[in-house]
Amino acid sequence: MLWAKSKATIVAALAVLMLAGCSAVNMASGDSGERGLSPLAPLGEVPIPKDNPMSEAKVELGRMLFFDRRLSGDGTMSCASCHMPEMAFTDSLPISLNYPTTRNWRNSPTLINIGYARTLFHDGRAVSLEEQALFPMMSAFEMNQNLDFMEEEIREVPQYVAAFKDAFGAGVTRYRIAQAIAAYERTIVSKNVPLDRYLAGDVSALSADAKAGMELFLGKAGCIRCHGGAYMSDGGYHANGVPENEMVTDDPRTAITVRFVAKVSGYEDYENLTEDPGRYLVTKRPRDWKAFRTPTLREVARTSPYMHNGVFATLEEVIEFYDGGAGEGNSERLAPLGLSADEKRSLMLFLTEALSGNEIEVKYPKIP
């Protein structure tokens, strides 16, 4: 299970921290989601919710649904449209693909290791993959599907009816559609990357430069403050002052999306909103204004562009951003890091070399 680790693993992780000379820093707890500094750790098994146990039949059904364009209103979009396996389960765009004639407003996050995430979406508005799966289907600017209609579209296909019987012993419902997709998504896993092997005791798994980068990650650069734990995310929300992306602020079609999301989120002044309020839309708490969920850093080299709005095209730009003390008005009180060019290079090596695994093989289904 996710939080269960062997004693040897914990010892290895603590040893890394001590090697780096990094002392544990207690972060403020509460809304930002931090629960104290978590050391890096090898990735364990994907947690499986009790009410949606895995089975081969369910995963296969989920795989078919994931790639099926019936899940969108006009039949042009599937989950895979924005989470393409060949692009590390993203769409590699700064702002994610959109339903025809509309515009999206945020970056499409990778689904690699998504089964380990505590909450979903950049603003964390879903607490399970089962809950998450239906949001884009209903979203006017993503898949724009009517869920009652979708259930009937799926029920019309005999192969799907049989597959639901195999997987659930029951018929088609929107919730079972979401459960099947969630089960498939929990199979999209990258572990045993060089960092995992290093933490498990294989000291040759990282190059000397990558080890130096890890020490910076744990120490001077302070990345561990938010990107700790096996999943390399504190699951919290942070307002780091990420600059606006002009693709969002300058496109009138995106302005429609901004106001629409704010309106359906109960934001009173939605008519005048021109920016992304982030987590605030979910909680309405002032301290969550423009706060976004900490993403995992596993496989980060393959998931450009970066940040909730894809404003940084490369990891180098992200490192420069944090080296400069993050963005204007960041509520995390992040100070400039003062990294040298060599240190930035080492940090970059750690992020790319230590956290990247083998390409995930995907079996494309035959859509009935």
Next chain:
Amino acid sequence: MDEYPGKIRLVIKFYPYKYRDFAHIAAQAALSARSQGKFEQMHYKMLAESPKLDKASLMRYASEIGIDAKRVAADIEKMTDSATIERDKKLATDMDLFNTPALFVNGRRILGNVPYEYLKKAIVEELDALGKK
């Protein structure tokens, strides 16, 4: 095209969105302009004026770029080039393409509305690979 003269070639295929009222007649208007030697001008004019692409607007754009608007109207009426449009739509379906714009830079697939710098990077890398930069 302006930045890399003589080094890149742009090939445009039609993929009128099925639920847009004027997408098919706009594709026809572009092909009609092509038969009068002004495809590019009509293409950019329509992009600038979108979504005002009803027949009367298309005729006005034709006049503004200096082609025979009545001929464009007649082509729209008959959908003179529907075979070309349908051929391109079939190509998209066969390639499992459903999003516009869908760009291919020497086979490298780029879907969606991407910033120029993003596209430029792909072009530069492909030119580099061919030793053309």
